Amino acid sequence: MSTEWAPSPTFSIPTDRLHISYFQVDNPKQSEFLVRLWNTEDFIKSCGNTGLDTPEKAAAFIKNRVQKDYLRNKHGQFLVSLKPHPDASLAESRPIGVVSLMKGEPPNAYSAPDIGYTILPEESGKGYATEASSGLLEYARRELGVKDVLGFCGHDDARSARVLQKIGLQFRGNRKLRVFGGAHSAVYAWPEMSQDLIVYGIDD
Numbered sequence: 001m002s003t004e005w006a007p008s009p010t011f012s013i014p015t016d017r018l019h020i021s022y023f024q025v026d027n028p029k030q031s032e033f034l035v036r037l038w039n040t041e042d043f044i045k046s047c048g049n050t051g052l053d054t055p056e057k058a059a060a061f062i063k064n065r066v067q068k069d070y071l072r073n074k075h076g077q078f079l080v081s082l083k084p085h086p087d088a089s090l091a092e093s094r095p096i097g098v099v100s101l102m103k104g105e106p107p108n109a110y111s112a113p114d115i116g117y118t119i120l121p122e123e124s125g126k127g128y129a130t131e132a133s134s135g136l137l138e139y140a141r142r143e144l145g146v147k148d149v150l151g152f153c154g155h156d157d158a159r160s161a162r163v164l165q166k167i168g169l170q171f172r173g174n175r176k177l178r179v180f181g182g183a184h185s186a187v188y189a190w191p192e193m194s195q196d197l198i199v200y201g202i203d204d
């Protein structure tokens with residue numbers, strides 16, 4: 001079996017204003033972008049420090065961690081690029097964020113993936129996280145057979161909670177999540193998913 005997932009560099013999931021695409025191995029522009037995105041004050045305050053503070057570390061992360069998720073699930077972390085005009089190609093578009101649909105590995109995995117997002121601070125508040133998340137979920141349901149989706153955010157993170165609500169997820173309470181080392185998190189799920197979160201492995 002191939003140890004690298006190599007989707008076409010031109011593949012994208014287009015939405016009205018965005019392209020959502022797989023990260024590419026050995027793409028210095030994407031590594032540099034990830035360093036910029038994940039080291040803003042806003043990101044570190046909300047999500048913590050990833051330690052990916054050089055393009056070399058980001059390139060290794062894309063090659064090892066991001067590609068591993070693609071190989072296992074055909075989803076994981078995706079680049080979000082802004083079209084300069086409605087007909088623009090992916091190549092003509094500019095990276096502004098990351099949207100993710102992540103499913104961990106046992107024993108720290110739930111049976112449904114969770115949706116996540118980061119948008120550059122200067123591009124926030126324009127609906128891009130909502131548009132990217134909705135576009136990715138629609139694609140994952142249609143093409144990848146993903147049925148159930150969870151969403152996690154800090155219980156006092158009203159901005160992130162608002163995105164989860166706008167894409168149609170429902171608040172299901174604050175829980176201790178083993179994926180976050182037992183830290184408390186607000187949990188969201190599709191309205192049609194079971195009320196009993198233990199079905200998805202959330203048991204704390």
Ligand SMILES: CC(C)(COP(=O)(O)OP(=O)(O)OC[C@H]1O[C@@H](n2cnc3c(N)ncnc32)[C@H](O)[C@@H]1OP(=O)(O)O)[C@@H](O)C(=O)NCCC(=O)NCCS
Pocket residue numbers: 042043046047117118119120123124125126127128129130131153158159160162163
């Ligand atoms: C959270 C984040 C992804 C939102 O991206 P975005 O593109 O601005 O999101 P959207 O514009 O689609 O939606 C944001 C919503 O939150 C609302 N909002 C913004 N600040 C808010 C606040 N302090 N309290 C409540 N709602 C807030 C906006 O008004 C908007 O809702 P509306 O459309 O009803 O007006 C972005 O700010 C970010 O990357 N933050 C840093 C990383 C992060 O927190 N990631 C998620 C958790 S790890």
